[in-house]
Amino acid sequence: MAGTEKQILKCNLGTIDELSALTDENIALINSKIICKHHAAGETVFMQDDPCKGLYFVEQGLIVIRKVDSEGRTAVVRLAFQGDTLGYRPMLAKENHRASADVIKPAVVCFIDTATMLGILHSNPDLGMKFLERTAKALGDVEERFFEVAALNVRIRLVHLLLLLNERFGHISSDGKLILELPLTRRDMASMIGAQPESVSRTFHDLQAEGLASFSGRNVHVPAYDRLVEELHTTLNG
Numbered sequence: 001m002a003g004t005e006k007q008i009l010k011c012n013l014g015t016i017d018e019l020s021a022l023t024d025e026n027i028a029l030i031n032s033k034i035i036c037k038h039h040a041a042g043e044t045v046f047m048q049d050d051p052c053k054g055l056y057f058v059e060q061g062l063i064v065i066r067k068v069d070s071e072g073r074t075a076v077v078r079l080a081f082q083g084d085t086l087g088y089r090p091m092l093a094k095e096n097h098r099a100s101a102d103v104i105k106p107a108v109v110c111f112i113d114t115a116t117m118l119g120i121l122h123s124n125p126d127l128g129m130k131f132l133e134r135t136a137k138a139l140g141d142v143e144e145r146f147f148e149v150a151a152l153n154v155r156i157r158l159v160h161l162l163l164l165l166n167e168r169f170g171h172i173s174s175d176g177k178l179i180l181e182l183p184l185t186r187r188d189m190a191s192m193i194g195a196q197p198e199s200v201s202r203t204f205h206d207l208q209a210e211g212l213a214s215f216s217g218r219n220v221h222v223p224a225y226d227r228l229v230e231e232l233h234t235t236l237n238g
Contacts, residue, residue: 011036011110012059015083018134019057021126029116036110045086045101045109052090052097054113058082061107062183067099075191076184078141079104081168088131089138091117104183155203156235157193159228162213162220178222185218 007027011034013019022030036059039045045056048068063080077099080086090097091114121128152160162180170180184192190200207213212228214221222228 007031010034011057011108013057013110016057016085017083018085018127018130021124021130022120023124026120026124026127029120030112033116034110034112036108039103039107039109041103041106043103045103045107046097048097048100050097052087052095052114054111055088055091055117056086056101057110057112058084058086059108059110061103061109062105063101063107063109064104064184064188065099065101076188078192079183085134089135092131152235154193154195154199155206156232157195158189158200158203159207159232161189161193162222163228163232166225173221178225180220180222182218182220 007024009019009022009027010031039061045063046052048066058080060082063084063086065077065080065086066074067077068074080101086101086109087097089095121131165182166178166180169183170178173179182189186200186204187197190197193200204213204215208215212222212224214223
């Protein structure tokens with residue numbers, strides 16, 4: 001209708017791919033319902049086994065998704081960054097959360113309740129398709145992780161993780177070295193790649209002894225980034 005103002009999502013959620021399918025009516029409803037909250041590092045967004053009350057959208061910050069087994073062992077499932085959506089699987093499956101979401105770096109997380117979100121999904125099949133695509137991608141990521149744990153040694157899994165983290169947490173210093181600020185502890189990194197912390201520590205030592213990387217706290221200095229990439233590609237390509 002002429003003269004109707006185009007609706008814009010508040011809370012800076014434009015980077016979230018699923019929401020690109022929203023209609024102006026959907027956006028107006030979300031803007032009236034959405035709750036955005038600032039979280040300090042160390043806070044928890046939701047706990048494993050909590051009822052899923054809706055969807056969470058990461059506007060900024062870094063969140064780690066952790067799962068605890070029946071024996072109390074903790075594993076990092078994945079990291080959530082700006083633009084990621086949390087809780088869509090348990091919301092659609094009508095289940096409790098299967099993992100906890102803990103804030104690593106100060107974050108802004110926005111929440112939309114289940115009733116509002118399901119109402120929009122029922123009226124907007126394009127949005128439903130977006131969430132289906134995300135679910136399919138998540139399943140593909142799980143299959144890839146199973147392959148890595150089953151087929152690759154700890155060194156290659158760790159190199160792969162370092163290269164992935166570099167995309168968001170690395171920068172080039174004035175002398176041309178890659179500097180990576182690790183957002184995770186070594187124990188969390190070990191759980192992400194399905195290895196024992198002792199194995200990860202030995203691999204860090206080996207990489208340092210070979211001059212491929214040096215480690216100081218959570219800072220990693222990589223003077224030979226190309227060698228790490230080549231080692232990974234050589235292994236994956238046989």
